[in-house]
Amino acid sequence: MEAEKSDVFKESLLSDATDGKLNSFNDNVSNVTCMNDIDSCVDELSNILDGVASPLFKRNLSANSYKNDYVDNKWYTxxxxxxxxxxxxxxxxxxxxxxxxxxxxxxxxxxxxxxxxxxxxxxxxxxxxxxxxxxxxxxxxxxxxxxxxxxxxxDANISLDTFEKYFRSVNNPEDRFFTPDDDILYFMERYENNEFNIMFEELNVPFTNSDIITAIKQLKNNKSGGLDLYLNEFFKNGKDVIVQYVLPLFNKIYDIGYFPTVWSEGYVISLHKKGSINDANNYRRITLLSTLV
Structure with a gap:
């Protein structure tokens, strides 16, 4: 995030208009009683941060805004x-x-x-x-x-449908391409034996201000955002304001025991490993989740 934009971003977070929205958000968080309320608060926070960041970073697309990968091809009409x-x-x-x-x-x-x-x-x-x-x-x-x-x-000639079918198959236990993950098997075994309290006893405590500050300091710049388009730089440059509103949200999520639906969704990116670029089996996937998680 450029220094000039970083300063404007901080000023926007401290503005009266944004402060009023964040205080209203905090009130809504304190009144949360169910899972739907959690999802609504997550969406509300996303809209507030989007309102602050969009004027600084969002651009209209023009014919030259994005590289056209096809224009140099002879078949392009x-x-x-x-x-x-x-x-x-x-x-x-x-x-x-x-x-x-x-x-x-x-x-x-x-x-x-x-x-x-x-x-x-x-x-x-x-x-x-x-x-x-x-x-x-x-x-x-x-x-x-x-x-x-x-x-x-x-370039690879693989359709999105092909990638989707392949990535679904590797996560389907009944599919011939499925390969069990040892960590998941271990986790499921502990769950079936009711050993969660032993496994997560040290984590079974509310979040603190220092927990979130420490996590923010570990964030790296120039990383891709998830579906909500949050960038790590948002939290690093706005931590003095954002932490006081994220903390109650995290603890309310902890109290209710519900993980917001939108935080389980992300962009799936295909990375070529080896072999033919036209074979979906030669790709691995990564999922870009919200950086707030």
Whole structure:
């Protein structure tokens, strides 16, 4: 986080408007009685921090905001570019007003863009294949040039559906790809033997101010956020304000014994390990969870 933005972020946290929202949040936390109340408070805190951070860090997307990985490909057409611009316009609309109508429009534009890309690539591949077949007998020089060009390393050609099915399978005990995790087996055995009190006795105490400060000091910069888009820098630069509001929330979660649903969700990122980049079995996954957890 840049020094100038860090100072503005701190000032925004200390503003009267934000202070009023945080005090209201604290009141709501103190009145929590059930799991739904916990989820509502987590969402409320997320909205407050988003309101402080968005003016500093959120940007509208333009045609050049993100690298276009396709534009340099020969198969990329003007129609593809039009669909891409249409998608980013729809995404900007959704970011400014997260209504269901705007969300559906964004999803529709994204599907149209992806479909256009697939069609353009398919048509180009068909054309190149036919050119290769024709040159085999008519133009030997072109034929070997095309073969050499085809030997280059290409991007992985694995659909999201394929990744989803594979990652689900490795977590399904009834699937042939499933591999039991020793730590989970040990944990489940302790649970079935009612040994949790022995395992977690030292952790079975309320959170303290120093616990949270110590945890924040251990956070590293330039790490990805989860679904709530919290960055470690938010807590490191705003700890003097944030801790006094996060502490009651954590202890209320501890008292009720409920882990917020949203903290169990995250972005799944695929990392190639070895072998063919077009085989989902050669990837491992990491999940980006909320940095607040």
């Amino acid at each position: 003007s129609e593809c570019e039009e669909k891409r611009l249409s998608l980013y316009n729809a995404l900007n609309m959704y970011r400014s007003n997260k209504s269901e109508v705007n969300r559906l429009d964004m999803v529709c534009k994204r599907l149209q863009y992806k479909a256009c890309i697939r069609k353009a690539r398919l048509n180009y591949d068909r054309s190149e294949t036919q050119k290769l077949l024709d040159s085999r007998k008519k133009n030997a020089k072109l034929y070997w040039k095309m073969l050499k060009g085809a030997a280059g390393v290409k």
